[in-house]
Amino acid sequence: MPEINLVEAVNAALAFEMAADENVIVLGEDVGVNGGVFRATVGLQERYGNERVVDTPLAEGLIAGLSVGMAAQGLRPVAEIQFMGFIYPTVDQILNHASRLRNRTRGRLTCPMVLRAPYGGGIHAPEHHSESYEAMFAHIPGLRVVIPSSPARAYGLLLAAIRDPDPVIFLEPKRIYRLVKQEVEDNGESLPLDTCYTLREGSDVTLVSWGAMLHETQQAADQLEQEGVDAEVIDVASLKPLDAQTILDSVAKTGRCVVVHEAARTAGFGAEIAAQIAEYGLLNLLAPVKRVTGYDTVMPLYRLEDYYLPGVDQIIAAVREVLEFG
């Protein structure tokens, strides 16, 4: 079994599903000859031709709108937005159309499209290339929002997203595109959506995160282990629909929870998780639910980005705080 990194896993999933289903069409800016600025679509146009791997004019709203039309005709467009910073022109199409087409037509027309975008900070990218706005999409009814955090989950979840009969926003944590390699069998097996993945079992505290921040979260868990703290680590993976039960069950066991994300704190998706615990897990709580997040500031240009991104030390400090509480 080959060892591949996260972006290679994305590429493998795309290639697998394009071979399996000729309704799958990849479109976006520079996805063709260039293979995507992160190489996620490399080799696909060579293999499947430029009718199935389509370089579009430079217009993200168009990309989303085209995808809605294609999906309504039964194709399975997998659109790439080059960076999440350029995804906002798609919000209108995603919110007003993609997420609603099935509902509006009482199931007559559907919208099985995937909108992929690399997101998040930490690679010293230029301005507007490092933001995390998953919460915005997670608020929109009718969508799925999926974020992988490892090569295996990138492969399995992307396959699931493409096969899903409804629109999926698939956000790829670019900071870990090439961070780790993992054995991933290219067997076309998808992983379930709508469920959290418990990456590590523990009894003292529940750490909840998604995307690249799981890397720091797991590091924190490792360090805490050495201090004798047994942390459970949950990868939310599907932010929408949210499998709150897995988190609630974990908190029922540990009594303590720290949510970690890179996005700005206020009205970030961590708020939803904390709110669910405050509503359905209150009696189990031995300490406040802490959020370790990006600040409520504009993501700074790269020289200061490491100060913006939550670090292992902050996660550990938050865990200590909840452990020492009360």
Next chain:
Amino acid sequence: MPEINLVEAVNAALAFEMAADENVIVLGEDVGVNGGVFRATVGLQERYGNERVVDTPLAEGLIAGLSVGMAAQGLRPVAEIQFMGFIYPTVDQILNHASRLRNRTRGRLTCPMVLRAPYGGGIHAPEHHSESYEAMFAHIPGLRVVIPSSPARAYGLLLAAIRDPDPVIFLEPKRIYRLVKQEVEDNGESLPLDTCYTLREGSDVTLVSWGAMLHETQQAADQLEQEGVDAEVIDVASLKPLDAQTILDSVAKTGRCVVVHEAARTAGFGAEIAAQIAEYGLLNLLAPVKRVTGYDTVMPLYRLEDYYLPGVDQIIAAVREVLEFG
């Protein structure tokens, strides 16, 4: 003192500030001769001319982008988006530019603009005319998000928003545009932003809401009073920046909190409030923080909208639940 309704208060604030400051420019679709589809800008073009009350071509992204440019030149554009359902093309400009211009230029250029939009359901409007997406904007650093719930607050908060040196999203709950009249002195006095307004003091439970839902929330409080339940009612008014302290202080007193909003539950702004309480008010809580909200569904067409919108009975049921808890 004249009695005016909420939309008249909006109009009065616009008129006052246009007279006081010739940098204030109103722009949008049908804001001129027509006076806005809800009459919010009625009479302004007659009084201030079509250079200050500008009917734009039909393009919301343009309206936002123009406003950024105008604001950078020291004007104070007050742009109207006809309905919140058409605000999404502005997200790119608001998120990538308006909210960031001051920060990017280290204060050299600023963006004192207001984006007004009627929002929310309950008036049997056509498709796409009834949604509530305040949470989306409340997540964006550098913005203010303000929602009035009475004529007096509409007047005072809109004046504050126009005078504020930073961009403000000003969402007007159209269901209550004409619901109540109130004496409002047209004296140009603004109300403070960045603070909650406690509409009713009480000791048994804290009800937190904003916009049109405060109407049902206050009705619920009235009914609860008859049952001997003494509810405190807080109008958040400024969702961003959020004055969490007022809410936390209230919950410290009551030990119970129900958050009420019309928007879909998941990742709605109620989550942020619940999360703040779970983090900073946990020990004061005598019961779970309940959210009474719209469902995580597409806002239905009008025949079913009353089933979507939270009702007084649901608020009361939630209050009973938290009162009977534990």
Next chain:
Amino acid sequence: MAGEKKTERQEELECVAKFDIRYTGYLDKDGSVIRPLPEVANQRETLVALYRSIVLTRTFDQKAIALQRTGNLGTYASSLGQEAVFAALGAAMQPKDVLVPYYREYGTQLARGVTMTELFLYWGGDERGMDYAGPREDFPICVPIATQIPHAAGVALAMKYRKEPRVAVAVFGDGATSKGDFYEAANAAGVWNLPLVLVVNNNQWAISVPRSQQTVCQTLAQKAVAAGFGGEQVDGNDAIAVLDRLSAAVEKARNGGGPSLIETITYRLADHTTADDASRYRSKEEIKAHWEYEPIKRLRQYLIASQFWDPKQDEELHQTCRREVEDAAKAYLETAIQKPSSMFDYLYENLPETLRPQRDELVAREQRHHAGD
């Protein structure tokens, strides 16, 4: 339209591209013929069917407004005076084509098999009004202006990918031409030579904003120049002209000729919607002047002059239309409201487990409601 390709580095001061925009109209305001007619003008059956379609649309429209006035329908956007454009488009398209409409195209929708009951349901606040029993692949009415145009381009891209001889048609108003979605989709259609027809229904107003404040372009048709394909104007109240030009554009698209932009020049004789009061922003005289050009009278007079039609048939047609409309209205008014929980049932193919409690809560609420709680 003509354009000359410029070689990459032609170092002279020269004209590198030329364009012109043409306008087509055959009937004057009284239905008299002012220039040699196209073939379709001799096809009695086609024209009579078109006329029926136009009359039915107007009859439907009147009923919808009456229902709205009596509190039986929500806000409604009338197509009064613009029926020829919409009916002609219905006639120009084949059933297998896909219509991507905005909110005024009852004429086209009816011609394509959307039922009047469905249309009433839609404006009556019921999603089932978008579940067309007839044209299953047509898009539902689009409210956010111009956002449907990229969908039509996507539909056309799918058709091209599958090498199907089908055409996608997007219709939108003059106001919509100011929006980026229109331009982005048109430009892409040019790049891929898509089987797409863009119909801009220029009714001179976007609510209260006149055409002259949307753009300084002399024509809306010329906006196609920016997308690299042909645009033309046609008198939208001349049923013969508009049918001829739309048919030509649809068939051109079907035959691999690529996209077109057709500007149909018409006039919105009614208020923007029932929620609007147009007297705030336009004069009675303007409306009166435009009534002179309304399409029904012009086509009827042409049909009668051509001995394709007579006043008795006309009377019968109006009666039939009224009856059909009344039947549809009755069916609409008798349609029981949907279950509230239906709002969960078409959200995803399978309702995610995590949403079940919300659905259950709504069902309970509904039951309490029925129990009169």
Next chain:
Amino acid sequence: MAGEKKTERQEELECVAKFDIRYTGYLDKDGSVIRPLPEVANQRETLVALYRSIVLTRTFDQKAIALQRTGNLGTYASSLGQEAVFAALGAAMQPKDVLVPYYREYGTQLARGVTMTELFLYWGGDERGMDYAGPREDFPICVPIATQIPHAAGVALAMKYRKEPRVAVAVFGDGATSKGDFYEAANAAGVWNLPLVLVVNNNQWAISVPRSQQTVCQTLAQKAVAAGFGGEQVDGNDAIAVLDRLSAAVEKARNGGGPSLIETITYRLADHTTADDASRYRSKEEIKAHWEYEPIKRLRQYLIASQFWDPKQDEELHQTCRREVEDAAKAYLETAIQKPSSMFDYLYENLPETLRPQRDELVAREQRHHAGD
């Protein structure tokens, strides 16, 4: 461009509007004159200043790339081969005008008084690089493609409102012309006859997507037809032509003549950015062919042929430029990093109370960091 107004209901088949697009170029690839020159071609001082500006831009560019290669600068977008466009624009504008740039216009920015140190700081990941000490009202570099164009329209609207004889200029690439923002802003500029110049820097590529895949339009200049005003092409590597046409457009705007779209035809000789590898999608031959037309050589040869300049001066100029660039780079490298808490200090005019704890936390983190924690 010429267009004839069509009366509202002209019932004949006729041409209702005509447009043509012109192209300007004076120098061939060797700098020889191929047609009668405009006035500016005789203005030694102007042309020498322009030449200096072009050479400085290229020198800056080379240094920026060297800094990036050695890990001292972030991703950087070179303007290699396109300097004439940007320098000419700098020369065409007045200080009181407002530039609304994209990310390749160092030439224009430098001419307007943005310092090289500021530019290095920007690409070096420091917001202070957008706090221009010189042109205080110019917009900073815009990364999200085409989104700055509506800003420029808004700036122009403000200028018009205040009746100031100033002009706003937006610059963007060929790729940007596919985006709705470009079209919406252009259309609005037409409606209000704004003092706005739109410069589309057509360097033939948008990263890996060639101009031909952005649009089938023969020219990008013709996109102005959709906005109702004039568009034209100019050889962007012919410094004289581009200065002449940009100056004309800027002065036209200043004098109430309204907006223009100028397509400057040039070529991106470098990779898209330092993060790109253009060999994946274009041939060495193509690049080589375009080197023939690069602007420095052409202008230098014209200057020398006109006896405005000699090789010795040229050598001196290059030396001066290198020195200035080195000084700026040194100043950049010596600039201490901002305090992390600065990310809170320009977010609002006054930091809201509720954000103070976050700022305090960051300050504490910074202190721990300094304490080596």
